[in-house]
Amino acid sequence: MSWFSSLNSVVIDFDQSHLFFPRIVITLIAILGTFILITHLRPVLRAMRSGQYQFFVQHADFMRLLATLALIPAYFWLMEFIGEWLPNMGLGFLLASIPFVFAMSMLYCHEKTRRNVTIITANAVIAPTFVWVVLYHFFLVSMP
Amino acid sequence: MKNIMHTAKVMLLAGSVVAAPAITFAADNPIRGNIRIVIGSKSTGGDTYQASSIIAEALAAKIDANIKVDAVGFSAGYQALERVPSGNTLMIFHDQAYLGHLYKQKGYEDPFKQWQIGPSFATNPGNGYLVPKNSPYKNMDEILNAAGNGQTIRVAIQPGGVSEIGYTAMKNAVRLAYPGQEDNLVALNTGSQSDKNQAMFDGLADVINGSVQANEQYTRLPADDQKAMNFVWLTAKSSTLQNANPEGMGQTSRDELLQYASGLGVRVPMDAENDFTFDKEFFFLYNKRMSPEVVAFLDNALAEVFADGKVQETLKKSFFIPNFRTSAEAQKHFKAKRDSYAKIIESLQK
Amino acid sequence: MEFLELLSPSYFLLAAAGSIIGIIFGAIPGMTATMAVAVCLPLTYTLGLHEGLALLLGLYVGGISGGLVPAILLNIPGTPSSITTTFDGYPMAQRGEAERALKICIVASLFGGFFSAIILFFFAPILADFAIKFSYVEKFLMIFFAMSVIASLSKNILMGVFSGLIGVLLSLIGTYDVSNGGNGEYRLMATWMEPYLAYGFSLLPVLIGLFGISTIIEEAEKGVKENSLENKVNLTKGTPFRFNVFKGQTGNLLRSSSIGTFIGMLPGIGGSAASILSYTQQKNLSKNPEKMGKGAPEGLVASESANNALTGGALIPLLSLGIPGDSTTAVLIGAFTLQGLQVGPLFIGENIDTWYSMVTGLMFANVVMFIAMFYAIRYIAKVVLIPKFILYPIIVMMCAVGAYAINYGIMFDVWTLFLFGVAGWIFGKIGIEVAPLVIGFILGSSAEVYFVKSLESYGEYSILVTKSPIALVLWGLIILSIVLSVIIHRKSKQQATEEAAQ
Structure with missing residues (x-):
């Protein structure tokens, strides 16, 4: 053993x-x-x-894909940058989110009618501000 | 053109009126905006968070600012502190800051080189060691003598800091009394308090590191309960513990706790003359580039907080001992403390 | 009954408010129950003990339950423990049965919550004594048991196990954490990564990166086409909710709730293991295992009853040993210490009023959760009707908030989101399966600690089997679980070939 x-x-x-x-x-x-x-x-x-396997889907929308892959890191970078410049007020989040939400909505919106653009603009301003006021100020959630 | 100039002047004037209260506020508070205190612990249930919350609340009321305590852990805390020299980000940590460096833990630099040491404000006198109630060892002397006489004693600790320093001291004590026998004390490296308790329940450890806050109820269990334990040593100075709340913790009074305190009930020698003691103290760390003006402002603010006397009551209620030193005093105190522990840690490294 | 005097109207109001706020936190991708309790912790200073606890318990129950909403509607687990809810919930939502799925989950949640509260009330001290019989070895086996889900969850066993191992490896990056018993040394990373990865990747950003951000990248690749009117998810198209869906689910409910309570009770296993484990067991024992993962109500029942049962379970070691059972109760312990109340083995006996009021609060919070969600669901389900060009930017934004806040403000966690978003998008294309990978990631680091510590303390491999009768039983269950999942795989393969032949 x-x-x-x-x-x-x-x-x-x-x-x-x-x-x-x-x-x-x-x-x-x-x-x-x-x-x-x-x-x-x-x-x-x-x-x-034989071409049966393709990395990208058929008729891939490279413009939207690449723009997305650029927009998200740009958003995070901007958030960090502003957050260091104006520290501990959640402004990094607020000031970076407004342009980001607007840009991404415009990018994904296919019919840029006057109505849609109005909705997009309003949403880009209201949504981040609402989140900032409620979460940062009422609930004291940390934000950059 | 004249009109435009006029409008601009009016706007400028209006702007300065709005800004006026901010200027007078800034006159006595050099830190503009919100303050974030990062702490060296990731837990919001631990003593660091608790002590930091108490002091942050008192300070916030004193200087009329928003202060938020964030339990980010030491590594992320150091990074946050490094980036903001304005005083908007401060850090609170305890002796681990230099002990981690002495024990060569990853991520710990020499805090005296890397940071400015800020004021200290509280001591947690609860750090201690326990044995099972049915243990053959009843007190520290028996443990040290047993190890000196060739018995293997396994001590459950979390390596690399506050939890290990007492173990290092025990080892050093064995070395002093029985040279060459110190390796009979063996560290059982575990993590959280629950892991240490579990190591005792599993019979893997003879002695465990613990605290008055976390283990007091276990010491009051009947002896036939497998979870029952006894304190054998509290590392705090007996003079420190004497300043604690007389009610002590739970059902164990301060006087009962004092019999386990260093220098009174228990003697663990550090060298020929002195006993080893360890008080876990909480203090601020500042960015190296933070201006002396801000340092002085915070020193004064905290001195006033302590002069008011209310924060002491709150601290004592939670079994902390108020302990205020200005930055300069703290810097000197912690350097000396570090040097004395460095000696015994070195003497055990061959 | 002196404690009844403690139950003021404000007590119930706070429990209800906590429950509702918790649901909202849980429902936002990236915000968790733990976070909800942590942000409201300072409030308990001013509220006093009983009122404060009512609020926090409400937040806990609400937060855990709220996680099911994005899991079903958006395929993003709102909290880590609702990961298994996505497996069946999202397919159902796509079939137009969002409302039905949500309702099934809520009923299951209520059952799980009640079940565990009752267990907590009657058996806490006895169970705590049983829990401490689980040493390193038994805890490792529990984790290993939960990991056996990978075999039954993967589309291809080989790739699934491979993906799971990649997940485990990713979870090991960083420090071998001293606070878990490690030696504090770095591994699996280059020097330049040290400032960012000293603590490794955090679970939540990894999770929402892999599930949330990667979906958005995939959609972008496809051009973010809005569903045309006739394809638009029709909320009334699918089968409506009826209580008879629970017929034949009694065993499932009881088993999953017990698993949830039990996992919650074991400190250091981690809450997400509860729903993972009960999901596997349901799949192994199900009459139609091939339907699970494609929108089977029984999967939802298993997952949600288990993760709500966690709440009562995790309070057992907290109140009878002074040791938190999961990450949320670890924060909850702060509420006691801030009030100068000590938790430990004598807590219940010495604070009998607090104990009664906590159990009452827990039960009440579950009821509020049920009522609030049951009636709000019709409106919540409408989230799927929001056009993607509005919804996606908001998801990214909320994920960023959650990732940043999860460790109280760390920017690298936000970058982790993006990193794993891209990784998840690529994984889908090269055959790496995301679900097993995530499970490997969730369980990997605790598997390591308990495995290495078992061998380190006992010095022999055989201890993993011979440690105790509990260990033997667990081995039996592990083997059974693996064998069953292999049989299920065989069966479904046969079915597939038969169908192809027809």
């Missing part, structure tokens, strides 16, 4: 214990990953070559 107890025993050095579990997980991921590659690589490659 000594082979069992030697296999069974485990010593984890506390100073190194932060690596023990990640190593197990990485090993498992590597094994499963290789297995998936071996079994699935060929059919996937075939599908990609």
Whole structure:
């Protein structure tokens, strides 16, 4: 039974214990990953070559996609920037949200009728202000 | 053209009238706008949040400003403090600030280099050590002697700070009395208070770190309850604990607690002459670039808060001990405190 | 009955107000019950103990329940514990059964809430003594049991498990947290990430990034087309709500509520495990497991009764050991300390009035939650009619508020939203399954602590099996759960091929 107890025993050095579990997980991921590659690589490659698999959806709207991917980080950046300039008043949130909500609504709106644009503008001003007043001032929720 | 100039003048005048009250306000408060106090703990149920809320409320009333306490944790707190030198963001932390650095914890820099030390305002005298009620060890002497005579004693702590410092002191005490035997005290590294209690219930630990606030009720359980424990040591100075609320905590009076206090009921030597004691003290940390004017303003404001005497009552009610020092005094005090602990931590590192 | 004198009209008013405010917090993507309790915590200074507790308990119950609203209507879990509600709730909403789904959830929530309040009232001290029998080993096995959901939840077992492991790995990034028993060392990150990732990614931003922001990016890719009039979600199209939907769900309700209460009771397991675990068990035992995940009421019942049962469960260790059962009760403990009241094993006996008033408050908050939501639902469900160009910017904005506030003001959490929004969008395209990944992420870090600590303290692998009878039972359940889910996968594959052949 000594082979069992030697296999069974485990010593984890506390100073190194932060690596023990990640190593197990990485090993498992590597094994499963290789297995998936071996079994699935060929059919996937075939599908990609024949054009059956496309990364983007058919008729993707690249303008809206790219604009979205630019607009969200720009919004977060602006929020942080204003928040540092005028700290602890929630103004980073308020002053960044108004243009963001307006820009994103305009981007997603297909029929820019006078009515829709009015709704969008009103919403862009009212919604962030409402949230700012209620959450920041009444509930003291932290805001940038 | 003349008209436009006139309008502009009127508007300017109107503007200055509106701004006037703000100017007089700014005259005695150099911090404009809201103040955010970040704390070194992520918990809103812990003592740091509690002490900070009490002092923030009193300070806010004194200087007539909005103050909000945010439990962001030390790492995010340091980042927030670094970014805002105006005094709009302040931090409250306790001895962990330098102990984390002494124990070489990740993310802790030397606070004396990185920050300005602000005023201290309260002490939590509750930090202590407990044994199960059915433990063979009844007091600190028995534990230290057992370890000196070759018994392995497992102590459940959270490594790297306030929870470990008492364990370090015990180890040091064993080293002083029985050189070479200190490794018989073994740290069982756990996390929160519930993990430490659980380690005791599981029989994994002989001694656990705990506090008067969290463990007092467990000490009053009947001995046949597997959850029952006894205090063996409170690390606070007995002179500090003497200033506590006479009712103590729960059903345990201050006098009953005093028998476990350092220097009175329990002696854990630090060196040939002195006993080891540890008071967990809360203090402000400021951005290095914060102006002396703001520092002085906050010093004065807090001094006035304490002169009014009301905040002391609130603190005492929650088992804190009021403890006000101005920034300059605090800086000197904590430096000396740090140096004395650095010595015993170093002496145990081979 | 002296405590009755403590129950003033303002007591009930505050409990009701708390419940309603809590629902609103829970219903906003990114705002959680924990946050609701945390922001109102300072109010308890002025309110006094009993009134303060009434408010906070209301917020707790309301906040947990409110999470079901965005889960069903927008496919964004409002709180982490409503993640499993999205699986069946959103498909139902898309079929036009939003109102029905919401009502099913509310009834299930009420049942779960009542069930756990009753358990709390009668069995708290006994159960607390049972809970402390769960050491590192048993807690690890509980987590592992909850993780077995990944097998039954994934479309393809191999990819599902792979995704789950990626989720676990993501949860390990950062410090091996000292406050959980780690050694405070960093792993899995480069030096430049340290200022941001010292605490790792936070759960909530990851969750709403993967579910909320990624949906918006996907929609943008498709051009954000508004549904034409005839395609517009018709609120009255689907099956209307009738109470007979609960016929045959008694077992489900009782089981899920018990699981919820029990998970809540174990400190350090984390609330989201409750709904995940009961969802798996329902799927494993269901007569029609293939329907779950496609809009089956039984999935909603399991998920929502479990997460409301959490409330009573998490109060058990708080009131009878002084240890919070989940993140919200950890904040709640602040209300006691601020009032100078100590929680611990003697709390109930020494504060019998407070104890009665808390249980009353808890029950009452559940009733208010039920009434408020049942009658408000007709209006709440109309959210799906708001045009996307108005709704999406507001969702992004609210997610940003929630992410920033979840850890009391950390900007990196807001960036996490975007990071995981993009990641979720890409995952969908390369076959990584988001639900198993999220579950891996939610459970990963506690799995680590308990696994490593078990081995560290006992020094042998076999302890994981031999520790106690409880451990053996848990192993039995884990194996059963995995076997059942494999059988279910086989069955559904067969069905698919049969259908294809026809």
